[in-house]
Amino acid sequence: MWQFQSSVVKDFMQRQAPPNYVAGLGRGATGFTTRSDIGPAREMSEITPAQAEKFKDEQNEEDGGDNQDLDNETGLFATAPYEADDEEADQIYGEIDKKMDERRKKRREERERQELLKFRAERPKIQQQFADLKRGLSTITDDEWNNIPEVGDLVRKKSRKSAQNNMRERYTPVPDSVLRSATQSTEYVSQLDSRQQLYGGLTTPADSISASTSSSTTDFEQFGRARDKVLGIKLDQISDSVTGQTTIDPKGYLTDLNSVVVKSDAEISDMKKARMLLKSVITTNPKNAPGWIAAARLEEFAGKIVAARDIIGKGCEECPKSEDVWLEAARLNNVDNAKIILANAVKHIPQSVRLWLRAMSLETEVRNKKRVIRRSLEFIPNSVKLWKTAISMEEDPNDAKILLSRAVECVPLSVELWLAFARLEKDYTNAKAILNKAGRLLPTSFELYIAAARLEEEQGNEERLDKIIKNSFKKFSISSNILDREQWLKEAEKCEEEEHVSTCQAIIRNTIGLGLEEEDKKATWMEDAESCIAHGTYETARAIYAYALKEFPNKKSIWRRAAFLEKAHGTREQLEELLQRAVKHCPQAEVLWLMGAKEKWLAGDIDGARGILEEAFRANPNSEQIWLAAIKLESENGEHSRARILLENARESASTERVWMKSVVLERQLKEYEAALDLLKTAVIKYPKFDKLWMIYGQIYQDDLKKISEARQTYNKGLKNCPKSIPLWLLTSRLEEQAGYLIKARATLEKGRLLNPKIPELWCEAVRLENRSGNTSMAKALIAKALQECPTSGLLWSEAILMEPRPQRKSRSTDALKKTDNHPQVIVTVARLFWAERKVEKARNWFNRAVKTDADIGDHWAWYLKFEMQHGDSPKQLDVIKRCVEAEPHHGELWCKISKDMKNVGKSTEQILLEVTSHISNTL
Known part of the structure; x- marks a missing residue:
């Protein structure tokens, strides 16, 4: 009994304590930490690499080696099979990662570009730092270059005179060969060398060569005779030996010599090795078709076309079931022989589509082409490619329809043939029957449902389009073959390109919301609309905006985007109708009211614009923008008294810095300078930090009243405040x-x-x-x-x-x-340089590039128009003016100066453009 208890105690003592175990914790004891718990007292830098490696190995042993890679499972999961579910899960996760990466790709690339620019700005390359200095070396004269002091002389700080003396004292040792030749030139010899004895005295080839090289003239006549002799030999070799008449083109002979490929010894050796290797291949394995083709092409490359034909002919005998060998044989022979070869080929391989198409391409007459292709259909009636080729050669629609009726019987699962058959059928009932029959055979083909929708649209049955698209979803849900939203969007764009707008809209209405969460709908639809606008499919974008407004009628951002689309690519009536609906749903959206009033104003309906602004006042009584729009409408139409009344009311109900500024500008425009100054005295007290008030204040003194001292004082006060x-x-x-x-x-x-x-x-x-x-x-x-x-x-x-x-x-x-x-201002400067050098097309391209980069800078449009006035014609000038009016620029140094001049108040964009153009000149 005593021994049993003792063994139990020993077994317990040999066991390892549990993690975080503290002895006596239940009795109130507290733990303590020893040096073995916290590690060595020395810094890691004092530990030797061997000790660090040993410590790392010990840690890995204690951890049990649990440092496996999740992508390469080992240990517990090493033997787990990699099934189809695992592969599908990895593929789904990969697609999700790819999608998330694409969503942030643009922002990430922009951030990386900004970081790179910042890095280059802080740490430019050495060649960038000294680029301007290196270019400056091109202007250094020879004297300045020769007088550049050496680095060694500057270090020793010696005078220029001593440096020149040092340069004179430097020398370079003369080579021994020069000294030896100088010594031999002054020696006297008493015997002839071996070459002189061999050639009989002093008349040796060496003497003749030295004499010819020492002479100051060259015998070019001898070179000419040699060249003529070589050309004569070549001409004699190529001349016609049968008729005695030459077949050489005397004008193009020298040009033809350039096309002759002269092979080096290395190339000839390589060809011999390749020929031996390919011969071994076709000898050991004569049924190897690629070997015969390679051997024939080697001979063709070597220029031995007859040998190539013989080899490929033997290949056709050895490999009669290889269509590649037959096609290569047809290629290496002329047309007549190729026809014979392909006729033998189709006897051995009658099911080869490529051989029949090649045989058809060798025929020159359409009647023979049709005969060959119809013969091929007898052997291969289920080839879609052959049927499409045969149908495309038919000029009569009735004949094509007959062929299609037979084609869909032979190939009932080809969607393309069914669609072509329905498209050729002019009768609505027959076309509908064809599509219904195709739908029964191919219930999962979305192309058939889209074709049915197009057919109904052509017949004017637009109310049935939504039903057809919805029926397609029911069929697809049964077969689990549902298209995603991006594919339906592409099909909608395709329908618009083929002028089936109603079908496009029906597809958008029924598919645009597939697979989207509620919080992602608005952002995703806006991206889709912008993408469609970029592709030029405006009807698709318009349908997307219409559906989005139906889902979010109170989102003014969607109304604004839709209005911009109508303004750029729609009609005035569509834009006005859209804006009327927009202000009903979003009465607090000032931009929509202003767009509606502006469109009425541009159309010449001043009363209509006033009516819209009155409604806008009732919906937004304290809106600064609406007040300013009403003031601008009255002032630019000559109703200055009404504008003054509006400004007085605005200063009371919507007193802002811009309202006061417009009041001053109106008085200055009417040359009521005293009234303007009175308003300015009050305005600068109320808004001392608004710099435009101080600028107008000083300009009235400087330009209008010619009081320089008062203008100086005003500007100084303005600088203190701003x-x-x-x-x-x-x-x-x-x-x-x-x-x-x-x-x-x-x-x-x-x-x-x-x-x-x-x-x-x-x-x-x-x-x-x-x-x-x-x-x-x-x-x-x-x-x-x-x-x-x-x-x-x-x-x-x-x-x-x-x-x-x-x-x-x-x-x-x-x-x-x-x-x-590529800043637009630099681009314009480069265009002006090309203009000065009379490089008209380059200058035009660079001007066009500048206005595309930033169309809001009016100076660039003025330079472009000035250039076209000098080098362009009237259509190009009108095109520049039209594009500038559409862009409505508001910036530019000279543009702002002229557009804000009191003489030009109320002028249109075209008038301002012409005025700015008259003030510039390309004097470089």
């Missing part, structure tokens, strides 16, 4: 320049750059100021500093290109395009 306003700094600098204070203008711009670093407009104005004052060297220094601070500014690079001498502008333009990522 130190971040770049236009205010530019106006202040130009005022000082206009007054003749260039130093003050420079100081103003410098102060502006200190308060607003990395602003390209301030740097560009400083550069232009120096150029206008004639200080070219300072301008070049400033543009260099500006490009260092703003390396991606298209404005500065454009200015830098124009400041370069003419030979360096091209290379400078290349750098600018790379640095600015």
Whole structure:
């Protein structure tokens, strides 16, 4: 008994304690930590690599080696079979990962591009840093190049004179061969060498060669005689030995010699080895068809066409069941022999479609082609390709219909033949019967249901389209062959391209929501519509918007996108009808009201536009945009008194900074300067941080009242309140320049750059100021500093290109395009360079590229039109004007200056474009 208990105790003591076990914890004891628990006291850097590797192995042993790769299962799951379910699951997960990756691909690529640009900006390559310096070496003269000091002389800090002396003291050892030849030239010999003795004295070939090389003239006549002799031999070899008359084309002979392939010894050796190898192949295995084909092609490549034909002929005898061998034999022979070969081929392989089609292609007359293809159908009546070829050769629709009736009997499971048969049938009842019969044979073919919908649309039965598409879902659900939403969308686009718009709309109505969650519908449908617009299928996009508005009638973003689609690709009536429905569902959407009023205004219906704005006032009584739209409508139509009343009401009910600005602009337009100044005094107190008020304030003093000191004071007050306003700094600098204070203008711009670093407009104005004052060297220094601070500014690079001498502008333009990522302003500058060089087509392409990149810059349209006025015709000029009016540009340095001039208030986009064009000239 005592021994049994002792053995139990020993067995317990030999066992390993459970994890996190603390002895005596139940009695209130607490655990403690020893050095063995926390590891060695030394830092990891003090542990040797051998110790670290040993520690790692011990850890792996303690973990039981549980570090398996999930993709390559080992251990417990190593013997588990990889079944079809596992493969399907992996495929589904892979498709999900691919789909998720594609959804974020555009943003990820854009982020990576931005990170790369940032990295290149912070750490440019050495060749990019010194690119401009290397180009500058092209302007160094020979004297400057020779006077460049050496590095060693600069380190030792010696004078130029001592450096020149050192250069003279340097020498290079003369080779022994030169010394030996100089010694031999002065020696006297008393005997002849072996070559002189062999050739009999002093008249040796060596002497003749040396004499000919030492002479100053070359006997070209001898070369000419040799060349004529070689050409004569070749002509004699190729001449016709039977008739005695030459068959050489004297004009094209030298050109034909270029086509002669001269094989080297290595190529000939390789061909011999290949010939021996292929001979071994076809000898050991004569039934190997690729071996015969390879051997024949080798001989063909070697130029031995007769040998190639003999080899492939033997191949046809050995491999009569290989269609490739017969086709190769037909290719190597002429047309007549090829017909005979293919006739023998179809005797051995009558079921080969390729042989019959090749035989048909050898015939020149249509009647013979039809005879061959119909003969082939007797042997292969179930070939869809042969039936399609035979039907395509029929010019009479009735004959094609007869062939199709026989084709669908022979190949009843071909959807293409059934669709072609139904399409050729003019009678509605017969076509419907054909599609019904095809539907019974092919119940899972969605093409048949789409064809049935098209047939009903052609007959005007558009109310049955939805029923047909829904019936297709019932059939597909039974067979589990349901198409996904993207495939149905492609079919809808295809229907629109084939002018079946109602079928397209029916497909969209019934399939656009397949497989979508409720929260993803709106975003997905907007992406689908944008994709359809990009593909040019506007009816499909219109159907998507219509269905989305039916599901989300209160989403103003969908109404706005649909309105933009109608404005760009629809009619005015469709747009007005859409906007009327939009404002009913979204009365708080100011943009929709304004679009409706603008369309009425552009159509000449001023009263209609006023009526829409009145309704908009009732729905949005305190809307700034609606107030400003009503004011613009009245002022641009000459109703200044009504505009003043509206402005007074707006200042009371919707008092905003823009309302006050429009009030001042109206008074200035009417030349009521005192009233404008009174309004400005109140406005700048209420809105001191609105820089446009200070700009108008100063311009009235500067341009209208010609009071320079008051304008200066106004600008200075504006800069104190709005130190971040770049236009205010530019106006202040130009005022000082206009007054003749260039130093003050420079100081103003410098102060502006200190308060607003990395602003390209301030740097560009400083550069232009120096150029206008004639200080070219300072301008070049400033543009260099500006490009260092703003390396991606298209404005500065454009200015830098124009400041370069003419030979360096091209290379400078290349750098600018790379640095600015094809900025439109740089593109216009490059187009102007091509224009100056009279490269008309290149200039036109670059101008077109600029306006496509950013159509909102009016200056680019003006340059484009100026170019077309000089080098283009009237249609091209009208096209530029039309595109500019459609784009409605609002930006551009010269465009804004002229469009905001009081003389041009109320002018259309076309008039502003012509005005800007008259102020520019391409003087480079």
